[in-house]
Amino acid sequence: MDAQGRGRADNNVDPADQWVLNPQTGDYELRLTPSGGQSAVPGPRRGAPRRGQQQEVPAQRRRREPQQPAQTGRRRSKPKKKAKGKKILLWSAGSLAFVVLATAAGGYFYYEHLNGNLTVTDTPEAKNSFSKDEAFNILIIGTDKRTGKGNEGYGDKGSVGHADTNILLHVSKDRTNATALSIPRDLIVDVPDCTDKDGKVIAGTSQVRFNTSLGQDNRTPGCTMKTVKAVTGITPDHFMMVDFNAVKTLSSAVGGVDVCVAKDVDDKESHLKLPKGTSSVEGEQALAFLRTRHSFGNQGDLDRIKVQQQFLGSLARKMSSSDTLTSPSKLTSLAEAATNALSVDQGIGTLNKLKDVALELKKVPPKNISFVTTPVLDNPAEKVKATVVVNEAKAPEVFNAIKNDVSLTETKKKKKSAESARLKGTKSEASEVRVDLYNGSLKTGAAQETLTWLQNNEGVTKSSQLGNKPTQKKTTLEYSPDQADQARRLADIMGLPASAMKPGKSEKNDQGLPAIILVLGQDFQGAGTPIDGASAKAPKVDGQQTADKTVCAQ
Incomplete structure (x- = not known):
């Protein structure tokens, strides 16, 4: 059943038709029909506690599952047998999509329904709260696990779910800019000691691919967070993971995402077929565009990263367009797709916290959202080049810019007059x-x-x-x-x-x-x-893109 069809009443009333604009807030709110008939949106699950009541539930169970005990103060993760399957980085579900949650949770029961869609995992490496007054770093992870209907043709058949796609999203303290740093899966790194979901210590490994920081030896997203810090010196505050199916549902929910290719594409591996120029992709075709590696550049992972950045920038623009944000039906579909797709840590593990993240990111102009890739070199230890290493001549200045909250685009810095007067x-x-x-x-x-x-x-x-x-x-x-x-x-x-x-x-x-x-x-x-990082000069990064522009894939 599609997102809008879930929970419809017998009279086939679409939930989106019951969203009403509140003139005081400017937001759409859900007005439930007070009659005795079936509600137009999903009500509380059978056996769920009433408002103010709590039940005991185990840590790794998903909240929306009926009549399952839960541990107070913790959200249930999705059980393995219902796993959505293969994960992939998705900019909208990882960040901008949550703008819709500010308007898509007007009704209490529907809010609880969306909140129950989330999969939350307690992660020691993540903060237990989200601050709206500080810069923040969110690690967005996508795995290459093949489970999930329709995903059999993608990824590694035997993968345990490695960190296939990774973006470290840094949002500046003054909200004038953001940087999305892609970290190649084939980057050679030292994975530090970490713990599995049961708290058992997993020994670190030296000189291995970055993607083994997740899944290998039961490593968790917390292990990937620690690896990012070891490589870049930047501490991720939170993580998000989304699945392949989210690419399909979210791209369809916004009515397609515009992408551009510099030549005709007919990829027999991914089944992607596009004419030269700009096309709108959604569903399976959007997933094929993100996954293809044989049609662009040198057919390697670094070229695929550029294609993904183009797609994510375009999706960001579509998500923030008036056509999307003023459409109750699109907001409903997006809210369903985004919350169903997500696995997050406890610090951002509720709808309200994710809404806060989204509204802070919404303050950043798209022209100041930079997409960059970690500067790398071919691995000198290999005769046949298959992996890369950090470019020690260029990468540190990129890492330091992010650590020091330096924008990679020209911005007007906001200064607090009271603080400035002290100098x-x-x-x-x-x-x-x-x-x-x-x-x-x-x-x-x-x-x-x-x-x-x-x-x-x-x-x-x-x-x-x-x-x-x-x-x-x-x-x-x-x-x-x-x-x-x-x-x-x-x-x-x-x-x-x-x-x-x-x-x-x-x-x-x-x-x-x-x-x-x-x-x-x-x-x-x-x-x-100088310790004032804000006065540092922004480095020039090869291949840098911004969310407001389209660069055709070549």
């Missing part, structure tokens, strides 16, 4: 700055390195190094109001952003004199390197 005003002479340094970074000896540089190169002679503090993400500079001029001078010397300035307190140094407090964070790159 304005008189500055002491460097020789008058009295500062105590602590190391809260992950770099051994960072405080001593900075002390030596300040004293020998910058003339900050009244400085002391006092050891380690608990690790913190950002560098901070604390000072009392009468030390603001000293703090401004040190901030200028070190390239500190206004957000690092913390007025309010100081401490006494080993001579009993008041000193400002500098704690180096994980954003510390080395003595003499």
Whole structure:
């Protein structure tokens, strides 16, 4: 049964016909008929608790399954026998599709129905909550497992479900930009130790393909998250996985996705057949477009990544179009398809949390959503080139840009006037700055390195190094109001952003004199390197695309 047909009443009323525009909010809300007849949308499942009640359910069971016990505070994952099957990266289900959930959950029962569609897995590597006030990183994973109706012709027949497609989505703190970093499945990496779903430790492996970070030896998405951090230095906050069937249902729900090819395509492997130029694809044809590798470039995974990025950018534009967002029937279909497709961690494992993610991403202009691929080189250890390695000359600056929240497109940075004012005003002479340094970074000896540089190169002679503090993400500079001029001078010397300035307190140094407090964070790159990542120059990345433009596949 299709998404709109589910739960229809006997009088064949489409649920979409009962969405009413609320003039106060500008959102469509579901108005259920208060009669005794069958509801036009799925009601609560048989045996489900009423509002305010809870039942005990096991951790790995899907909520929508009737009469299954559940563990308080946790969502049930989908049982294996009902698994949707093969997974693939899908930009809309992984991010933009959740914009529809802001308007598609007006009715309580329908909200509970959509919420129950989600598959949620407790993941120690993921945060337990989502912050709307910070930058965030979501790892979107697609596996190559072949289960699922109609998916027999795709992927590796015997695969346990490897990380076939991977995108690390970074959304900036000020919401002016986002970067979607593709990580090739054939990238040679060291997979760190991690745990399986039962908490059993899985030993890491060296010099293996990135895709083995999932599925191999029962590795979970948390293992893939740890591998991403080991390779890039960027910490994923959450993960999302979607399935092959979502490509079909979501592309059909929006009425097709426009794609462009530079030449006629007739691929006998994927059965993709397209004329030169722009075509609209949906369903099985959309899946074939994403999976084909024999029609473009060198017929390798890197060329397929470019094709996927084109598709995802086009889908993002279609998702945010007025034609989609003002259509109650499309919103209903999209909400069903998106929630059915998803596997997520506990930190974003409810409809409300996913709505928050979507609304934050919706603030980013499509022209500032960049699609890039990790810079790589052919594996020098191979005679027949089958895998790649990180390009150490180019990749670090891309990773550092993401870590430092630097946009890969031109944007106008939003600044908080109260914070910016802290950098304005008189500055002491460097020789008058009295500062105590602590190391809260992950770099051994960072405080001593900075002390030596300040004293020998910058003339900050009244400085002391006092050891380690608990690790913190950002560098901070604390000072009392009468030390603001000293703090401004040190901030200028070190390239500190206004957000690092913390007025309010100081401490006494080993001579009993008041000193400002500098704690180096994980954003510390080395003595003499500005800590204000926002001032860093964005790197130029080969093959970079943005979500507002179409690049024809070649």
